[in-house]
Amino acid sequence: MITLTVIKADIGGYVGHSSMHPDLMAHGREQLEKAKGRGLLIDFHVTRCGDDLELIMTHDKGEGNDRIHRLAWDTFMGCADCARKLKLYGAGQDLLSDAFAGTVRGMGPGSAEMEFEERVSEPVLIFMADKCSSGAWNLPMYKIFADPFNTIGLIIAENMHEGFSFEVHDVKEHKKVTFNTPEEIYDMLVLIGAPSRYAVKAVRHRPSGEIAAVSSTDKLFEISGRYVGKDDPVLIVRSQGKFPAVGEVLEPFAFPQAVEGWMRGSHFGPLMPVGLAQANPSRFDGPPRVICMGFQLSGGKLVGPVDMFDDPSFDEARTKANRAAEYFRRHGPFEPHRLPLEEMEYTTMPQVMKKLQGRFSAL
Ligand code: F6R
Numbered sequence: 045m046i047t048l049t050v051i052k053a054d055i056g057g058y059v060g061h062s063s064m065h066p067d068l069m070a071h072g073r074e075q076l077e078k079a080k081g082r083g084l085l086i087d088f089h090v091t092r093c094g095d096d097l098e099l100i101m102t103h104d105k106g107e108g109n110d111r112i113h114r115l116a117w118d119t120f121m122g123c124a125d126c127a128r129k130l131k132l133y134g135a136g137q138d139l140l141s142d143a144f145a146g147t148v149r150g151m152g153p154g155s156a157e158m159e160f161e162e163r164v165s166e167p168v169l170i171f172m173a174d175k176c177s178s179g180a181w182n183l184p185m186y187k188i189f190a191d192p193f194n195t196i197g198l199i200i201a202e203n204m205h206e207g208f209s210f211e212v213h214d215v216k217e218h219k220k221v222t223f224n225t226p227e228e229i230y231d232m233l234v235l236i237g238a239p240s241r242y243a244v245k246a247v248r249h250r251p252s253g254e255i256a257a258v259s260s261t262d263k264l265f266e267i268s269g270r271y272v273g274k275d276d277p278v279l280i281v282r283s284q285g286k287f288p289a290v291g292e293v294l295e296p297f298a299f300p301q302a303v304e305g306w307m308r309g310s311h312f313g314p315l316m317p318v319g320l321a322q323a324n325p326s327r328f329d330g331p332p333r334v335i336c337m338g339f340q341l342s343g344g345k346l347v348g349p350v351d352m353f354d355d356p357s358f359d360e361a362r363t364k365a366n367r368a369a370e371y372f373r374r375h376g377p378f379e380p381h382r383l384p385l386e387e388m389e390y391t392t393m394p395q396v397m398k399k400l401q402g403r404f405s406a407l
């Protein structure tokens with residue numbers, strides 16, 4: 045069995061919240077190279093999306109392993125020190141605790157992990173988003189694994205015809221429920237159509253029960269009880285064979301769906317699929333971005349990556365995203381560009397209401 049672990053954190057932005065300084069990535073690579081040298085990791089790849097550092101690691105230690113999580117935590121701490129030296133913006137912002145306590149869960153960084161038997165050929169796709177909240181994967185996961193208008197394999201591939209099961213998390217009440225598709229899609233959509241509350245955590249192949257996809261559903265806002273950043277989630281998807289083809293997995297991103305997370309984590313905007321070089325959200329700190337790195341696994345080695353959205357076939361999606369961005373921006377401080385009051389991560393509501401106390405009268 046091999047374990048594929050992706051752990052990410054915003055440990056300091058360059059410039060502002062738009063991108064990542066090369067020194068931080070170099071420190072990340074150095075630390076993971078050492079861990080590979082002492083046999084803790086089989087392989088790794090360090091990348092970034094916007095201002096988030098992404099540690100992609102393979103090993104044989106299983107999910108939630110404290111040595112792997114400590115490695116990520118210590119690496120982020122070291123990167124945060126580099127960020128402080130350079131006076132980068134928001135240095136260490138996602139590291140919410142001073143002391144490591146077993147796993148990074150609940151401590152600020154986001155994580156997605158899966159353990160599986162590597163197949164004869166094992167293509168994996170890793171999606172990473174910036175200026176985006178954790179429920180953003182609900183729509184693409186639904187389309188990839190339950191919508192035959194996206195994934196023709198559900199209809200014509202014998203090994204996919206029985207469908208997939210979805211593990212859905214209630215991110216506010218910390219409960220989970222599993223749905224079988226296709227027969228339960230109407231019930232499931234009642235929940236996952238509300239991505240600020242319900243997030244698809246994992247998808248499994250029926251009837252083998254094999255893991256097909258895992259997302260990070262960590263909500264920074266909920267963790268800290270105050271604004272510290274955006275979830276900027278990651279998603280791992282296994283592809284081909286009994287899982288959707290690479291093209292079926294990428295296809296939903298041709299539609300730049302509206303997601304939460306733009307400017308001050310308080311605005312809706314289109315999720316723009318981009319190649320790595322374009323993952324530097326700048327206009328109004330956005331619009332939100334998603335990148336995808338594709339690998340073939342070989343005995344746990346990460347062969348790759350291919351920068352999957354660095355492809356002119358996604359130009360039209362980027363154009364649509366820019367048009368949608370312009371449409372949203374023209375709403376200025378009005379909904380539905382701005383999030384509903386209770387969802388905003390910055391608010392002056394308490395001060396304003398205090399000031400207006402005594403000035404309200406009955407209608
Ligand atoms: C960060 C983000 C940004 C910031 C904004 C203000 O993920 O969404 O839009 O919220 O740049 O940042 P602060 O308050 O850190 O100056």
Ligand code: MG
Nearest residue numbers: 054057061095
């Ligand atoms: Mg940031």
Ligand code: MG
Nearest residue numbers: 095096174276
């Ligand atoms: Mg970010």
